[in-house]
Amino acid sequence: MHRFPIRLVPVVIAALALSILATATPAHAAPGFWITPAVPGYGAIHVWPHEVSLPSPHASYKAVFYITQAIAKPSKPNPELGRVARMLNIFTVERVPFRHLHFVVVVDGGSIPAIVDNRAYQARFHHPNPNAKLIALLAKDGVTFRVCGVALAGWGFHPQEVLREVGIAPTGPSTLILYENRGYALVPF
Numbered sequence: 001m002h003r004f005p006i007r008l009v010p011v012v013i014a015a016l017a018l019s020i021l022a023t024a025t026p027a028h029a030a031p032g033f034w035i036t037p038a039v040p041g042y043g044a045i046h047v048w049p050h051e052v053s054l055p056s057p058h059a060s061y062k063a064v065f066y067i068t069q070a071i072a073k074p075s076k077p078n079p080e081l082g083r084v085a086r087m088l089n090i091f092t093v094e095r096v097p098f099r100h101l102h103f104v105v106v107v108d109g110g111s112i113p114a115i116v117d118n119r120a121y122q123a124r125f126h127h128p129n130p131n132a133k134l135i136a137l138l139a140k141d142g143v144t145f146r147v148c149g150v151a152l153a154g155w156g157f158h159p160q161e162v163l164r165e166v167g168i169a170p171t172g173p174s175t176l177i178l179y180e181n182r183g184y185a186l187v188p189f
Contacts (some may be wrong), residue, residue, distance in 0.1 A: 036085070038092035039137050042077070043085025047093055057095040062102040063087070064179040066172065066188045070110025074125035078114040080189040081105070081134050087187075088141055098142045104179055105138070108148040108172030112155045115147050120161035132163060139165035148172035 034044035055061060065087075067080040084105055091101055107115050113124065114131040121129035135145060145166040152159075152168065159168055169175040180186055 035093070036089055038088040038098075038141055039085035039134070042134050042137065043082050043087070043089045045086055045089045045093065055091050055094050055096050057097065057100070059096075060100045060102065061091065061096065062179075062182070062184040063187050064104045064106060064176060064184040066176060066186065067105055067107050067111045067114075068109035068172075069189065071113060074113070074121075075127045075130060077130045077134050078111055080111060081114060081131055081138070083189055084138060084143065085134065088138065088143070101142060102184070103138075103142070104144045104146065104175075104184065106146050106148070106169070106172050106175045106179075107166070108151050112147065112151050112157065115145065115163050115166045116157050116161045117163055120157055129163075135163055135165050146172075146175050148175070 029046075034046055036042060036044050065080075065084050067078065067084075069078065069080050071078050084103065087103065088101065092098075113121060114129070115135065116124075116129060118128045118132060121127070121132075139145060145163075146169040147162060147166050148171050149168045150171050152162070162168060176186060
């Protein structure tokens with residue numbers, strides 16, 4: 001059994017706590033209170049003075065995010081993808097270079113529609129895919145995307161309908177096992 005690196009526990013706990021507390025930008029926030037330094041417009045963060053459990057810009061970080069949440073509103077981006085953007089923003093504000101961030105997103109279950117192209121999404125939900133831009137931005141910053149092939153078939157989508165940034169894996173759980181065996185920390189949302 002692969003063990004989670006204990007030194008990353010404070011970073012992951014702080015990041016998850018922030019992602020839970022900062023899921024939306026309050027209307028009363030002063031300009032500049034919320035920032036999105038790595039992924040413009042997504043995953044807003046606020047930096048507090050004297051924060052603890054900060055990532056080192058000299059270390060490398062490996063995480064695999066397991067995204068399974070169904071989209072509540074087809075016209076809005078999947079909030080779990082926004083949380084991945086938030087992780088990039090958190091590490092970027094602490095000056096961790098993208099080359100030190102090895103993030104993988106495994107999309108499964110109810111989140112499958114997030115990774116299909118606009119044509120397939122429009123046919124199913126009568127709206128362009130609001131996740132396509134965010135996935136492209138995350139991929140540009142080095143995030144790797146994988147989708148569960150079994151769930152993709154279960155939703156009735158076809159490989160040619162998957163966004164070009166996303167690779168099709170046999171299953172979501174088998175992909176998690178592979179990455180965890182390579183030392184990636186599992187971050188379930």
